[in-house]
Amino acid sequence: MGSTEEPERKRRHLNHHHPASPPLKKPAITSASDEKKVDPAMLQFQNHQLAQQLDHQRSEISALESRCSQFKSKQASYDDTLITVNRAWNTLVDDLELLAVRANAPTNGLRVLEPSPAIKERSVSTVPPEETFLQRLLEKGATESSNGEESSNGSALEAGLASRKAVTMKTMRCLLQAIDVQRAKNDEIAASLRNIVSPHEAGQVLEKINEELRAEISKIRSVMDALHLKHKEMSVEIGTARDLQAKDQSEIKRLAGELEETAGELELCRRKLATLRSQKEAAAAAAPTPGSIGVKIEGGDRGSGTDKVSREARELEAALEETKTLASRRLNELQEALQTQLNLSQRLQQMQDALLDEHRILASRPYLVLNDQTQFLKSEVERYRGLVDKLQSERDAMSRREKEVLLKAEAGEAARRASAIADARAADLETKLQECMTDRDTLQLRLEDATQSSGRRDSVPELQVMISTLHKEMGMMQTQLNKFKEAACEVHSLRAEIHTLAGILERKTQECSHLSAQYVAQVAELTSLKSEVENLRQSDQELQLILEMYERESIAPRSMVELQQDHCRTLVQVDRLKRALDEHSLELRVKAANEAEAACQQRLAAAESEIAEHRQRLDDSERVAMELRETLKSKSEEGDAYITEIETIGQAYEEMQTQNSRLIQQITERDDYNTQLVAESLKAKQLQASLLAEKQILASRVQHANATADHHKQRVSRLEDQARSYIEQTCKVMDDGRQHTLSLESLKRKTVETEKELLSTKTALEAANRRIEDRGHKLAEAQQQLDKERFEKRRVQDELEALNSKLTRLRSHQEGGPGIERLQEEIKEYKAILKCSVCHDRPKEVVITKCFHLFCGPCIQRNLEIRHRKCPGCGIPFGQSDVRNVYI
Template identity: 25%
Template sequence: MTLRVAQLQDAVNSRDTENAELKNQIDDLQYELMKVRSRNDKLENHLAEAIEKLKSYHQSGASVSAAPTPGAAPHSAAASAKLEDIAAELEEQRELANNRLAELDRLHRQHRDTLKEVEKLKMDIRQLPESVIVETTEYKCLQSQFSVLYNESMQMKTALDETRLQLQNAKNLHMRQIEMMESEELARQKALRAEMIQLEDVLGQLRKEYEMLRIEFEQNLAANEQTGPINREMRHLITSLQNHNQQLKGEVHRYKRKYKDSSQELNKLRKEMEETAGRGTGAEASEEKPLAVKKEEPDPEGEEAGGAGAAGAACAAGAAEGKAGASKDHARAKLQEQEQLIKELKQQLKKAVNEQKELKLLLDMYKGVSKEQRDKVQLMAAERKARQELEDHRQKAKMAQESKRERRLADEDALRKIKQLEEQKYELQKQLSCARPSADPLHAFSRPFAGSQEEEALLNEMEVTGQAFEDMQEQNSRLIQQLREKDDANFKLMSERIKANSLHKLLREEKQLLQEQVLTRDQQIESMGLVARRLEEKERLLQATLSAVEKELLLRQQAMEMHKRKAIESAQSAADLKLHLEKYHAQMKEAQQVVAEKTSALEAEAYKTKRLHEELAILRRKAERMKKMEQAGSSMDEVLLEEIREYKETLTCPSCKVKRKDAVLTKCFHVFCWDCLRTRYETRQRKCPKCNAAFGANDYHRLYLST
C-alpha cells in the first residue's frame, strides 16, 4: 500500500515539476508575446505616421501639382519603398504573434490536462481501494509475519508442554540425587573421623621423635661449645708459629748480610794470595790461576742463598740474585695474601646474603605461625647457626693447613739452600787448603782460621734454628692430627644431624600431606554442600519460572480468545465499511467528473478573460499612440529619429557597444560582434555574456544582414 502511495506521490511530483516547467515556458512566451506586441505597436505607429506623412505629401503634392519639381519623384519613391518594408515587417511580426498565440493555446490546454490529472491522482491517494492494499508488498509482508508468529506460538505451546514434563522429571531426579548425596556424606564423615584419629596417633609419634632429636641437638651443641677453647688455643699457637717464622726470616736476612761480609773478606784474601803466588814459581802460578778461575764460577743457585767460604765475585752476584728472589717471593706472598683476603670477603658476603635470606624466611614464618612452630623455628635457627659456625671453623682449619703447608715449603726451601751453602763452604775450604802458599805459611793460615771460627759459629746457630724448626714441625703435625680428629668428630655429628634433619623433613612432609588431604576432604564436603544448595536454589527458580510460564500461558490464551472475538467483529465491520466505501467511491467519481468539468470551464473562462484583458491593453496603447500622434503633429521627424536610434542600438554589439552585430552563438542564438566573441574565446572566457552558456570553437559563426 505504501509503495503504491509512494509511486503515486512520485507521479504527482513529476507532474508538478512538468507543470512548473510549463508555467515557466508560458511566462517566457508571454514575455516574448509582449515584446512582439510592443514592437507591433511601434510598427503600427510608424505605419500610421508614414500614412500621415504620405497624406501630407499627397496634399503638398496636390498643392504644388501645377509646378512640379524634378526632386519630388525620387523622394516619393524612397518613402514608398520604406513603407513597403515596414508593411512587410509588420506582416512578419503578425505571423510570429499568431504562432506564439497558437503555442500559448496549446500549452494552456496541456496545463489544464495536467491539473485534471493531478486532482485525480490526489483523490486516488486519499481513497485507495482494498484490492490495491491487498496487492501491496507491505500487506504481504505483514501477512507472512503473522503466519510466522502464529507458527511460533504453536511451537512455543508444544515446547511448554515438553518443559513441564522435563521439570517433573528433573524434580524426581533431584530428589534421588539428594538422597544419594546424604548417604555419601555420612560415609565420608565416618571415613574422615577414622582418618583423623589415625593422623592424631601419627602426630603424637612425630612429637616424641622431635623431642628426641631436640635433645640430641642440644648435646651436639654442647659438644661444639667444648671444642671452642681448643680452637682458640690452636689459633694462638698458629699466630705464635707465624711470629717465630718471621723471626727466623729476619735471622736468615742477618745471616745473608754476614755471608756478604765474609765474601768480601774472602775476595781480599784471594787478591793477597794472587800477589804472593805471582812472586812464587811459574809452575805453581800456572796451576793456581785456573783454580782461581774455577773458584770464581760457582753455581748460581748457591749464590742466591749465599754461603760461607764462596768465591768473592760469584758470591756478590749470588747475593744480588738472592735479593731479587726475595723481592719476588715477597710480592708473591703479598698477592697470595690479597687473594686470600678477597676470598674471605667473598665468603663473608655470601654468608651475609644467606643470613639475610634466612632472617627474611624466619620473619615470614614468624608472622603466621603458632607458638610451637616458632619454638621449632628457633631450634632450627640455632641448629643452622651452629652448622654455620662449624663451617667457619672448617674454613679456618683449612686456611691454617694451607699456611702451614706454605711455611713447610718455605722451610724446606731454606733447608735446601742451607745445605747448598754448606756444600759450597766445604768446597771452598778444600780449595783454600789446596791453595795454601808455602812461602808465607803464617800469613796464609792466619785469616782462614779466623773465617772458620765464624763459620763454625754460624753452623752452630743454623743447627739450633734447624732443631727449633724441626720441633715446630713436630708440634704442627701434632696440632694438625688433633684438628683432623676434631674434623672427623664434627663430620660424624654433621652426618647424624643431616640424617635427623632428613627424617624430620620426611615426617614433616608426611604431616603436610595429611593436612592437605584433610583440607581437600573439607573442601570437597563444602563444595558438595554448595552444589546441594545451588541445586535447591535452581529448583526454586525452576518452580518460580514454571508458575510464571503458566500464568503467562493463561494470559496468552485469554488474549487469543479476545483477539478472535475482535477479529470476528472487525470482519463484520470491514464488510460494512466495504459497502460504505463502494458508495463513497461512486460519489467520489461523480464529484471528480463535476470538478473536472468545472475546472475546465473555469480555465476556459480565465483564459478568455486574460485574452480580453490583453486585447484591451493593446487597444488602449493604440488609442494612446493615436492621441500622441494627433498631439505631436509636426514632431514626426523626431519620432522617426528616435526609432532609428533604437534600431541602431539593437544592431550594435551589447558587449563592446561600438561595432555592429555580425556573429551568432549557435548554442543560445544571441548575436554579438565577431571580434568580441573571438577575443572571449582566445582569452578562455568561453561563456555567453548574456546567459553564461558555454560555447566552443564551432559554436559561433558569421551573421550577414542584408539591406
C-alpha cells in the first residue's frame, strides 16, 4: 500500500507546497565550481541516509500493521464474546422484567423491556482502551489529543456497566419482593383453607388414604418390575455362563480331536519308520561284505590273476565302505528318530495325563472362575428368593390392607347412603310439615268461618301456636336473606377481579404500544446506520480507486520532499486506520442493532401472545360476570319478593296481635260452658292430629326400616361374596405355597442326591484316573521296552541277514567264476540305487524326513520353487523344514 501511494503523494506535495522546487535544480546541474561539485555528493549521502531511515520507518509501519491485524483479530474475538455476554444479559434483564410484570411487582420507575441509553451507546465499545491499536499509537506519541477521550470513554464504560448492574439488581429485588408477597398470600390462603371444615371431610380422608395406598401399590409394582428385570439379567448372565461352558466343552473336544490327529500322525510316523527299517534291512541284505569280496578277489586271483579283477575288487571294497558308512549313518538317524518318537510318546502321555487329571481341572483358573460365578449366582438366587418371599408377605399384607380399605370405603359409602336416606327422610318430613301447615291454615280458616257464623272465637293456645309458626317462618326467611347477601358479596368480589384484569390488560396494551414504538425507532436507527454504511462503502471504493491510480504511476528519486510526503502519508495512514476502526465500531453497532431488533421482535411476539391470553381471560371473566349479573338480578328479584312477603307477614302479624288482644278481651267475657266445649273440641282435634302424625311417622319409620333392611341385605350379600372370593384366594395362595414348598423340597432332595452322585462320581473318577495313570505308565514302560526289544531284534536280524549274505557270497566265490559278473551287476544296481529316481543322472543328496525318500538337491529345490511340495515317490506333502542333506 505504501509503495503504490508514493508517486501521487509526491506529486501533490510538489504541486501544492513547493511550486518552485523543479527549476531550482537546473543551476545546480549547470554550475561548474568546486562547492557546487561537492553539493551533489552531500545531497546524495543525505538522500541515502534518509532513504535508510525511510526504509526503517516502513519496516516499523509493516510491523505495526501486522500488530494491528493481530489486535483486530483479538478485538473481534473479544467483541464476539462481549456481544454474547451482552445478549445474555439483555435476555436476563428482559426475563426478570417480564417475571416482575407477571408477578405484579412494583417497578418503581423502571423502564420495563427497554435497554438503558448507556447500554445502547456503549454496547459496541467492549475492548479496553489500552488494548486497541489507537492506544498503541497514542503511547508511541503519534497523536496527543485523544488521551482525554480514551480516559473519558473508559470512565463512561465503567459508569454504564455500574448503572446497568444497579438496574438489574433493582429488578431482581422487585422480583424477589413480589415472590415473597405471593408466598405470603399463598400461606394466608392455605391457613384459611386449613381453618375451613368441609362437610365431607371423612370421605376426603378416605380418598387420601386410598390414593396413598395406590401410590404404595405402584411403588411395590415398580419394585417388582425392577426385580423381574434383575431376574431377566441374571437369567441372561446364566445363559452366557452356559454358552461359555459350551464353548469350553467344544474347545476340549477340539483339543481331543487334535490329540487324536497327533496320535494318528505318530502312528503314521511309526509305519514310515517300519518301512524305512524294512528298506534298510533290504539294503543291508543286498550290500556285499568285505570277507566275501576278499574271498572273491582271492578266487579271482587264483582263477585269472588279472589286474582288472583286482581293480574291480578295490572298487567293490570302496563301495562296501561307502555302504557301511551309509548304513551307520542310517542307523544313527533311525536311533534319533526312535528317540524323538519316544519323546513324543512321553509328551503325548503327559498331555493325556494333564487332560485326564481332575485335580488340575479343578485347580484351573476357568473352572475356579465358573465355580465362583456359580456360588455367587446361588447366593444371589437365595437372596432374591428371600426378597420374593418378603415381597410375597408384603403383597399379602397390602392385599389385607386393601381389603380393609375397601371395607372402610364400603362403610363410608353406607354412611353416605344412610345420610342420603336421612336427608330424603328430612325432605319427606318437611313436605309433611308443609302439608300440616296447609291443613292447619285450612282448619284455621274453617274455624274462623265457624266462629264468625256462630259468634264464637278461638282459644288462646291456637293463637300461640300460630304465633310460634310465624316466628319460625320469619327465621327461615332471615336465613335465606343472609344467603342472598353472601351471593351479593361474591358478585362484588368477582367485579373487583374483573376490574383488576381490565387494568392488567390496559397495562399490557400500553407495553405493546411502547414496544412497537421502540421497534419503529430501532428500525429508523437501523436504516440510518445502513445509509452510513453505504456512504462508508462508497468512500472506501473511491479511496481504492485513488490507490489504484497511485499504483499506476512511477516512483521518482528520493529527496527531502519525498520524506515529507512519506511523513504526510504516514499521518494519512493513521487517519485511515482511525476511520477503519470507526467503521469496525459502526459494523459492531449494526450487528448489535440487528440483534436488538430480533430480540425486540421476539419480545413483541411474546407480549402479543400474552395480550391474547389476557384478552381471552378477560372475555372469560366478562362472560362469568354477565352470568353472575344475571344470577344477581334473579336473586335480587327473589329477595325483593321475599322482602315484600316478609312485610306482608309482619303486617299480618301486627293485625293478628291486635286481633289477639281483642279476642282475649272477648274470650274473658265467654262463659264456662263455651270454654269447656271449645276445650273439648280442641282436645279431640289435637288428639286426632297427633294420632295422624304418629301414624305417618310410624309409616315413614317402617319405610326407612325396610330400606335399611334392604341395604343391609345387599351389603351382607356383597360381604359374603367378598368373603367367598377371599377364601378362594387364600385357598389358592395356600395351594400355591404348598406346591412351592413341595417343589422346593423336591429340588432340595434332587440337589442332595445330585451332590451325593457328584461325590461318588468324583471318587470313582479319581480312582479311574489313578488306574488309568498307572496303566498308562505301565503301558508306556511296556511300549518303550517293546520298542527297544523290536529295535534289538531288528538289529540282530539285520546282522544275521548280513552274515547270511556274507556266507552265501563266500559260498558262491568258493563255487566258481560267474560270481564276479553277479558282483558287477550288483554294483550297477547299487549305483542305480544311489542315483536320483527323478532325473536318473545326479546322485542322491537330500532326504525328506516325513517319508525318508532320497533325491538329488536340484529336483527337490525345483519342487519347492514351483510350490509342488509333494514327494515324487509317495506323494506325501512336505515343507522346507522337512528337507535334510545326506552325505553318501
